[in-house]
Structures are given as C-alpha cells and as structure tokens.
Amino acid sequence: MQEKMPILEMKNISKSFPGVKALSGVNLRAFSGEVMALLGENGAGKSTLMKILSGVYKRDEGIIRIEGREVEINGIKDAQNLGISIIHQELSLLPNLTIYENLFLGNEILGGFKLNKREMIKKSEELLKSFDFTVSPKTLTKELTVGEMQMVEIIKAVSKDAKIIIMDEPTTALTEVETEKLFKIIERLKNNNVAIIYISHRMDEIFKICDKITVLRDGTFIGEEDVKGITKDKLISMMVGRKLEEQFPRIDTKIGKSILKVENLSMKDKIKDVSFELFEGEILGVAGLMGSGRTEVAKLIFGEYKKSSGNVYIEGKKADINSPKDGIREGIAYLSEDRKKEGLILKLSVLENMTLSNLKKYESKVKRINRAKELEDCKAYTKKLLIKTSSPNQLIKNLSGGNQQKVIIAKWLLTSPKVFIIDEPTRGIDVGAKKEIYQILNELKAQGKGIIMISSDMEEILGVSDRILVMHEGRITGEIQRDKASQEKIMKYAVGIAD
Ligand SMILES: Nc1ncnc2c1ncn2[C@@H]1O[C@H](COP(=O)(O)OP(=O)(O)OP(=O)(O)O)[C@@H](O)[C@H]1O
Ligand SMILES: [Mg+2]
Structure with a gap:
C-alpha cells in the first residue's frame, strides 16, 4: 500500500x-x-x-x-x-x-x-x-x-x-x-x-x-x-539514548521516630477528620482522584490554608502553624503541584532562582553571602537533576519548560526541611530525570527525613512509597503497606468503596 x-x-x-x-x-x-x-x-x-x-x-x-x-x-x-x-x-x-x-x-x-x-x-x-x-x-x-x-x-x-x-x-x-x-x-x-x-x-x-x-x-x-x-x-x-534499568530505584531504610502527626484535621466542608502519622526515613504516598483533598491536606499542614479544627505535631510537639512562614520555621517544605504559577523570577538566572529564597543558608555572621557555596550547590543540583542549562548564569526564561520545573524542585531541596511534602513531583519531567528525582527522595529518606508524596501516577505511587494513604472526598479511606499494595486496592479506596 x-x-x-x-x-x-x-x-x-x-x-x-x-x-x-x-x-x-x-x-x-x-x-x-x-x-x-x-x-x-x-x-x-x-x-x-x-x-x-x-x-x-x-x-x-x-x-x-x-x-x-x-x-x-x-x-x-x-x-x-x-x-x-x-x-x-x-x-x-x-x-x-x-x-x-x-x-x-x-x-x-x-x-x-x-x-x-x-x-x-x-x-x-x-x-x-x-x-x-x-x-x-x-x-x-x-x-x-x-x-x-x-x-x-x-x-x-x-x-x-x-x-x-x-x-x-x-x-x-x-x-x-x-x-x-x-x-x-x-x-x-x-x-x-x-x-x-x-x-x-x-x-x-x-x-x-x-x-x-x-x-x-x-x-x-x-x-x-x-x-x-x-x-x-x-x-x-x-x-x-540508553536503557533505563529499574525506573523505581528503591532503598530500604530503618523507620525512625514520629516526625509529623496530624490529628483530626478538618477544613470547612472540604477536609474531614484527617489523622495520620509520618515517620523518619519514610516515604508516605498519598493517592486519590483529583479533587479528593490531597493538596488541601498538604496546604493545611504547611499553613497555606486555615484549618477549622485539628492539631499538627512535629516530633511530638504541638505546632502552631498559621502561615507558610510558620510551616517553614517548623521544618516543613511544600513543593506545590502548581509549578506553572509558582514564582520563578523570569528575569533572574538559574542560580539566583535556586538560591534566592534560601539566602539565610548562605549568609555568614556578618551578613555576607557565601557566593562560592551558592555556586557549588547550584552546580551540584544542576548535575543531580540533569538540568540542561548553558551555565548557572543563564536566564531562567531561556530554559525549557521541564528544566524550569527542575530548578524549582532544586530550590526546595536546598531548604533542607525535616518534612518534605511534594505534590505531583514528576509532572512535565522526562523519564530519565524522574529516576533522578526518586533517587534524591531516597537520599532524603536515608538522612531520616519524612516525605509525603502526593501523586496521580499510579506506577509512581506503587514504585516509590513505603506506605500509601488513599483519600476520597476529603477523608482518608484507606491505608496500605507497601507489600500489600496494588492498583486495584488503591482504586477501590479512591472511589470510596471500603473493604
Ligand atoms: N529563547 C531561548 N534562548 C536561549 N536558549 C533557548 C531558548 N529557547 C530554548 N532554548 C534552549 O533550547 C533547548 C531546547 O529547548 P526546548 O524548550 O525546545 O526543549 P523541550 O524539548 O521543549 O523541553 P521540555 O520537555 O522541558 O519542555 C534548551 O537547551 C533550551 O535551554
Ligand atoms: Mg517544551
């Protein structure tokens, strides 16, 4: 023909x-x-x-x-x-x-x-x-x-x-x-x-x-x-240009103390009585359909939304979080799914975008910025996340869409929080770099950080999480251990069918 x-x-x-x-x-x-x-x-x-x-x-x-x-x-x-x-x-x-x-x-x-x-x-x-x-x-x-x-x-x-x-x-x-x-x-x-x-x-x-x-x-x-x-x-x-062995490189770490505890968290008619705990060295996957309340819970914990009732404990101590500023102070980082809306400053460089919101980290006692350290971190993360840029000084607006996203991810990783909430981490990211991101999550896990990963990508949830929570209409409808998890089970909870 x-x-x-x-x-x-x-x-x-x-x-x-x-x-x-x-x-x-x-x-x-x-x-x-x-x-x-x-x-x-x-x-x-x-x-x-x-x-x-x-x-x-x-x-x-x-x-x-x-x-x-x-x-x-x-x-x-x-x-x-x-x-x-x-x-x-x-x-x-x-x-x-x-x-x-x-x-x-x-x-x-x-x-x-x-x-x-x-x-x-x-x-x-x-x-x-x-x-x-x-x-x-x-x-x-x-x-x-x-x-x-x-x-x-x-x-x-x-x-x-x-x-x-x-x-x-x-x-x-x-x-x-x-x-x-x-x-x-x-x-x-x-x-x-x-x-x-x-x-x-x-x-x-x-x-x-x-x-x-x-x-x-x-x-x-x-x-x-x-x-x-x-x-x-x-x-x-x-x-x-090469075979990608093992898309989900998992490591086992020792699960440590409770790092975050959420108790009866509610927000008007959106979030109802959400309770769970996150431990050191753990990746807690949060699955559910879009609109099930996953992002809302993240924003409540981080302080971006106001809760109507409930408590949040960090390392066993009750935390008073009423704004993202409070959240960051308590050691929580939240990487939003809305990275298109999130502030990249287009007229600044890759380096400046990565380090600007972390300036404290680079400040000495006499308020001088440690430029060498900034550059070193920027180069390290450019390499780790395979960020394609001609130099650290390249303007962010000249990077491809996916590479801009990687810069935002690097920026949050550099804040070195205790609890890392990451919402749809690999949307718009290519297959090779996805794997690098999972490897970084593993590193954080090995350092004893706690990670909450919200994702709509079923393979990612199953491949990366140590434990999985499933949400439906503002409630947690299921909790599944990694070795018992399957796509069918998650879907059942996600549409609100209990066992
Ligand atoms: N206006 C520009 N000035 C300088 N370099 C640019 C410009 N636009 C694109 N580039 C560079 O050209 C290359 C290709 O970028 P392009 O946006 O076409 O990638 P892409 O395949 O769409 O990637 P993605 O999946 O991340 O969207 C990249 O190295 C990028 O940094
Ligand atoms: Mg593109």
Whole structure:
C-alpha cells in the first residue's frame, strides 16, 4: 500500500540561540486524521521546533512543506493563515481579561467601529458549552484554576478551524476529568481529519491516543515509528539514548521516630477528620482522584490554608502553624503541584532562582553571602537533576519548560526541611530525570527525613512509597503497606468503596 501523503513535512530544521544549538537537522511529519507524538527529554528541542512551525521563532535552516507545497512562515499570522494552531506549554492567556476576551483576542468581532461584545459573549457561551465547560465567559481568567485556564487555551486553539493543531504538554495542568475531555476532543478532531502534533512526557497517553511517534534527542532527529509495534522500553531508549534499568530505584531504610502527626484535621466542608502519622526515613504516598483533598491536606499542614479544627505535631510537639512562614520555621517544605504559577523570577538566572529564597543558608555572621557555596550547590543540583542549562548564569526564561520545573524542585531541596511534602513531583519531567528525582527522595529518606508524596501516577505511587494513604472526598479511606499494595486496592479506596 502506498503511504499516505503527510500534510506537514519539516525537513532538516536547524536553530541556534546564543550559546545553544537547540535543533540540528530535524525532521517531522504529520498526517491528517492522525496524532503524531513528539517525544524527547527536557530540553531536547520539542517546543523550539513547534515555535518554528507556529511562527514564534524563525528557523536558521531547513524547509517546511504543507500539502506538498513549500511555505514560508515568518510570523504567527503566517502560521495561522496556513491553518496551524498551537496550545503553548506555558500559559499564554492574559489573566486580567475575561474568558471571552481571551478567546477572541486578535480575532475580535466588530460592530461598526466598536467591539461587538454581546456577540462575542454569546459565541463564547456556545463554544464553552459545546465543550461541556460550564463557566461564564465573563469570568476573569485569573480567577480560574490552572487546569481551567488550560481548557480555555485548548478551546481557543481548537475553535480556529485549524488543519494542524500542536499541543505542547496540554495535560500537565489538567485533572483526570479534564484530560478525558481533551481526549474526546482529540477523537473529534481526528474524525474531522485534523492533524495533531502531541507533546507529552506521560507514556500512557502516548500509547492511548497517538498513532505515530517522532523522537528528538539533544536537538537531533532520532526516528519516526508507528505506535503499533513499539514497546515502552524501545521508546525510552530512543529518548534517553540508553536503557533505563529499574525506573523505581528503591532503598530500604530503618523507620525512625514520629516526625509529623496530624490529628483530626478538618477544613470547612472540604477536609474531614484527617489523622495520620509520618515517620523518619519514610516515604508516605498519598493517592486519590483529583479533587479528593490531597493538596488541601498538604496546604493545611504547611499553613497555606486555615484549618477549622485539628492539631499538627512535629516530633511530638504541638505546632502552631498559621502561615507558610510558620510551616517553614517548623521544618516543613511544600513543593506545590502548581509549578506553572509558582514564582520563578523570569528575569533572574538559574542560580539566583535556586538560591534566592534560601539566602539565610548562605549568609555568614556578618551578613555576607557565601557566593562560592551558592555556586557549588547550584552546580551540584544542576548535575543531580540533569538540568540542561548553558551555565548557572543563564536566564531562567531561556530554559525549557521541564528544566524550569527542575530548578524549582532544586530550590526546595536546598531548604533542607525535616518534612518534605511534594505534590505531583514528576509532572512535565522526562523519564530519565524522574529516576533522578526518586533517587534524591531516597537520599532524603536515608538522612531520616519524612516525605509525603502526593501523586496521580499510579506506577509512581506503587514504585516509590513505603506506605500509601488513599483519600476520597476529603477523608482518608484507606491505608496500605507497601507489600500489600496494588492498583486495584488503591482504586477501590479512591472511589470510596471500603473493604
Ligand atoms: N529563547 C531561548 N534562548 C536561549 N536558549 C533557548 C531558548 N529557547 C530554548 N532554548 C534552549 O533550547 C533547548 C531546547 O529547548 P526546548 O524548550 O525546545 O526543549 P523541550 O524539548 O521543549 O523541553 P521540555 O520537555 O522541558 O519542555 C534548551 O537547551 C533550551 O535551554
Ligand atoms: Mg517544551
């Protein structure tokens, strides 16, 4: 059978930034009615390639063909006119505008010389409804959750009647329900013969919704394959250039004294009577569906949310925690799942972002900053977490999305807390670096720290935890020891079925 003609062909694409060759001779094809996965480690060049296709960057070399015809893409408008639409990895909505203003930004409906607000609101309402999204189009975007913002971005990109839609890590901020919605949208687009380019670090998604894969490594093209017939191991070795033995490197440590005790913690109608204990040298996994209250419990312990009743004890002593400041003082660190919203200071360097909130650690008695120590720590964590940066002084905004996340993780690791609460630690992180993060968690464990790991990744929960708590509708519905844990058991508790 003759192969279908690709709607898109990018050939021999190269792109350099000062000091970095981001892409070198890369190829990518996409086919109507199919999903092409674009895969590779953090910093491999995926977003850069997609920014070239969508007119954000200009390529240095290479050609782009659409429906067999060579095209020039010199700006965002060119790409739009060619029927290319993109959902960016970083949120690109304007927070101070309403949903409908964002949806129509650049394509406003006019009535005479004025904006036809009423028409735009009406159209937005219909659009949101057709995607089962029940929120008023007049809502200010900044009032939405990160997941809802992402849904608006998706709806915006999809509503433009594009022939080629690029999705750059669309699900990192989505709940399970939202993710399922997106997959339905993708099915619909496929049936309408749209070509989709899909970037994700989540293997299960690749096997679920993609038809073909293209792999990049260090800015070079590694290969294109059909998803049918490829194994997960082969895929991983294409991405990281070696076989990854043992994705979950576990160590056994001696479980020590109680380091954190939570007693009857409640918050209005959200969290009900949560009690548990965490011990030195332990990784306590917290599973549950999105919205089950896991993040709320973390934020209550850390002091970001106010409890309505209950007590928290640190090393046996009752702790009075009413703000994150109190939490940090008591030796608790909380790494939020919302890393997109969490303060990276874009105009500062990698080094400054890593150490800024830990300055006390580097201050001498005479208030001088120990620059050498700062640099040493920054270099150590850059190495440990495989952070791809040209130097510690590189501006954070020039790092790839996943590498920015790793900097935030490093920043929290450097606070050296007693209790480390880490919420969805490996979202948006590539397979190789995931393993490094598990190894760091193991190190913390060996040092006698206590770790609470909230995760929606079932393999991660099962592979990393010493003990697992499961939450459902604001309560703890199950506690499972590592050797008794299984996916079925966790799911049963997660949907609220008791034994
Ligand atoms: N504007 C820029 N200036 C300098 N370097 C850049 C710029 N944009 C990207 N880079 C560099 O180009 C390389 C590729 O980055 P890119 O964002 O394309 O990676 P990615 O594959 O999308 O990774 P991730 O999975 O982490 O999102 C990285 O080394 C990055 O630091
Ligand atoms: Mg990217």
